[in-house]
Amino acid sequence: xxxxxxxxxxxxxxxxxxxxxxxxxxxxxxxxxxxxxxxxxxxxxxxxxxxxxxxxxxxxxxxxxxxxxxxxxxxxxxxxxxxxxxxxxxxxxxxxxxxxxxxxxxxxxxxxxxxxxxxxxxxxxxxxxxxxxxxxxxxxxxxxxxxxxxxxxxxxxxxxxxxxxxxxxxxxxxxxxxxxxxxxxxxxxxxxxxxxxxxxxxxxxxxxxxxxxxxxxxxxxxxxxxxxxxxxxxxxxxxxxxxxxxxxxxxxxxxxx
Amino acid sequence: xxxxxxxxxxxxxxxxxxxxxxxxxxxxxxxxxxxxxxxxxxxxxxxxxxxxxxxxxxxxxxxxxxxxxxxxxxxxxxxxxxxxxxxxxxxxxxxxxxxxxxxxxxxxxxxxxxxxxxxxxxxxxxxxxxxxxxxxxxxxxxxxxxxxxxxxxxxxxxxxxxxxxxxxxxxxxxxxxxxxxxxxxxxxxxxxxxxxxxxxxxxxxxxxxxxxxxxxxxxxxxxxxxxxxxxxxxxxxxxxxxxxxxxxxxxxxxxxxxxxxxxxxxxxxxxxxxxxxxxxxxxxxxxxxxxxxxxxxxxxxxxxxxxxxxxxxxxxxxxxxxxxxxxxxxxxx
Numbered sequence: 001x002x003x004x005x006x007x008x009x010x011x012x013x014x015x016x017x018x019x020x021x022x023x024x025x026x027x028x029x030x031x032x033x034x035x036x037x038x039x040x041x042x043x044x045x046x047x048x049x050x051x052x053x054x055x056x057x058x059x060x061x062x063x064x065x066x067x068x069x070x071x072x073x074x075x076x077x078x079x080x081x082x083x084x085x086x087x088x089x090x091x092x093x094x095x096x097x098x099x100x101x102x103x104x105x106x107x108x109x110x111x112x113x114x115x116x117x118x119x120x121x122x123x124x125x126x127x128x129x130x131x132x133x134x135x136x137x138x139x140x141x142x143x144x145x146x147x148x149x150x151x152x153x154x155x156x157x158x159x160x161x162x163x164x165x166x167x168x169x170x171x172x173x174x175x176x177x178x179x180x181x182x183x184x185x186x187x188x189x190x191x192x193x194x195x196x197x198x199x200x201x202x203x204x205x206x207x208x209x210x211x212x213x214x215x216x217x218x219x220x221x222x223x224x225x226x227x228x229x230x231x232x233x234x235x236x237x238x239x240x241x242x243x244x245x246x247x248x249x250x251x252x253x254x255x256x257x
Numbered sequence: 258x259x260x261x262x263x264x265x266x267x268x269x270x271x272x273x274x275x276x277x278x279x280x281x282x283x284x285x286x287x288x289x290x291x292x293x294x295x296x297x298x299x300x301x302x303x304x305x306x307x308x309x310x311x312x313x314x315x316x317x318x319x320x321x322x323x324x325x326x327x328x329x330x331x332x333x334x335x336x337x338x339x340x341x342x343x344x345x346x347x348x349x350x351x352x353x354x355x356x357x358x359x360x361x362x363x364x365x366x367x368x369x370x371x372x373x374x375x376x377x378x379x380x381x382x383x384x385x386x387x388x389x390x391x392x393x394x395x396x397x398x399x400x401x402x403x404x405x406x407x408x409x410x411x412x413x414x415x416x417x418x419x420x421x422x423x424x425x426x427x428x429x430x431x432x433x434x435x436x437x438x439x440x441x442x443x444x445x446x447x448x449x450x451x452x453x454x455x456x457x458x459x460x461x462x463x464x465x466x467x468x469x470x471x472x473x474x475x476x477x478x479x480x481x482x483x484x485x486x487x488x489x490x491x492x493x494x495x496x497x498x499x500x501x502x503x504x505x506x507x508x509x510x511x512x513x514x515x516x517x518x519x520x521x522x523x524x525x526x527x528x529x530x531x532x533x534x535x536x537x538x539x540x541x542x543x544x545x546x547x548x549x550x551x552x553x554x555x556x557x558x559x560x561x562x563x564x565x566x567x568x569x570x571x572x573x574x575x576x577x578x579x580x581x582x583x584x585x586x587x588x589x590x
Binding site: 049051070071072075076080081083087088089090091092093096097099100101103105106107108109110113114117120123124127145147163167 | 426428431437441562564565
């Protein structure tokens with residue numbers, strides 16, 4: 001288990017967004033996270049990434065309790081997320097958007113920039129190399145020097161994925177990487193995810209509404225509804241489960257007390 | 258009259274331009290790079306001015322010091338104390354969003370002014386500190402001014418070069434990322450509270466340096482000598498007009514705004530006495546109008562923040578250049 005969530009609960013005022021939710025992620029898997037809108041998928045991501053903190057419950061990452069850690073500390077442990085709505089650094093170039101992600105840059109220290117600039121330059125050259133390789137991998141080199149705020153929505157999604165490649169990630173949370181991406185680009189994105197999984201041994205959790213993509217990529221699949229895990233299993237067993245259909249079609253009254 | 262006397266006014270203007278340049282670069286670090294809305298420049302300026310005054314004057318009864326230290330120690334002290342004062346202020350205030358931060362920093366500046374005005378033992382209260390020495394200050398007036406311009410100009414160049422290095426290094430890139438999208442910066446492992454505090458302290462230290470440079474020019478300091486209109490808001494206009502996020506831009510802004518401000522003084526001085534007071538507000542109106550015009554027609558400033566194309570490492574990247582020859586670690590499918 002690379003990640004275990006135990007009895008997580010989170011309230012937004014009176015609304016219980018995450019309700020006693022427990023799940024485990026197997027190292028080396030691509031786990032699909034599906035569920036109707038408002039099921040709490042993105043909120044769960046925010047809890048795992050540390051952007052939100054649960055009211056109760058705990059999160060274990062590689063055997064360590066990270067419930068109280070800030071998001072930046074989790075990042076340095078290899079737990080990296082992307083955003084559903086792209087959060088690019090909009091005034092910076094695409095290349096800079098990637099370079100800034102590299103962890104432990106000596107050039108982020110004021111004193112080393114003044115006193116040890118040689119080391120900074122060497123590290124910067126490595127960072128550049130890595131960022132450029134990432135751009136080549138994503139086939140985005142032609143927009144390397146565009147302002148990130150001005151590229152297309154699909155390209156921003158690729159950039160989100162690219163940022164996870166700038167560090168030695170172990171667990172990557174992908175929040176709807178395919179939303180708003182055209183079909184051709186989508187297949188490319190899928191290939192990139194599969195390739196990262198294969199070659200870099202990334203473990204992925206993938207929130208997605210595109211069921212074909214889930215089917216091709218994910219095993220297992222977890223379906224959430226009303227802030228809880230409804231069912232977990234392989235794609236076909238989850239899809240054919242009547243409870244999942246109910247959750248999507250809203251046949252249950254839904255309101256949990 | 259010898260030729261030097263003709264230089265007196267321009268030299269005086271240029272000394273102030275350099276001091277304002279220091280303030281503008283300090284504010285540019287906070288606003289241009291880190292997105293921190295500091296409206297309390299006058300406070301940090303005052304701290305720097307008083308610190309350097311206390312450190313370099315000779316001993317006086319009834320107040321702290323003076324310690325009779327040489328000029329460079331005064332300036333170093335000004336920077337250190339201003340930077341240290343920025344620490345608790347930033348620690349408490351940087352959690353606020355930008356508009357609240359502005360309100361709080363105005364309050365801090367006012368608190369600092371009141372401390373200077375009331376704390377006899379520290380600042381000699383309203384009587385202020387006099388007899389602040391100036392390097393090469395014993396020369397005849399025109400020469401002394403010229404010498405001081407050289408010193409201040411040299412300090413500004415050093416400050417500019419040191420800060421430009423940070424701006425082009427990963428530190429500046431990280432700060433711009435935090436400014437552009439805080440949530441993403443946190444998710445990408447940047448310790449935002451600590452980094453903001455760093456930028457706030459660095460910027461405030463430069464404001465303190467400017468205060469120190471000012472006090473050795475004026476040779477005297479009183480709590481009311483530091484006008485927030487002149488120290489805080491004029492600098493903001495310099496930064497916005499020049500182009501926040503670009504150190505050369507804010508220096509250009511300092512030059513332009515200070516020339517306009519000083520030239521308008523020459524004009525209003527010609528007016529009869531009964532209009533002189535009104536004319537003072539007219540000058541403020543002029544500066545406000547200028548800000549409006551800039552925000553309407555060129556909100557990014559005269560020299561806007563540049564998109565950085567060439568990273569630090571040797572050889573600028575271009576599709577046909579250095580970068581394209583780098584072999585990708587992954588094969589295409």
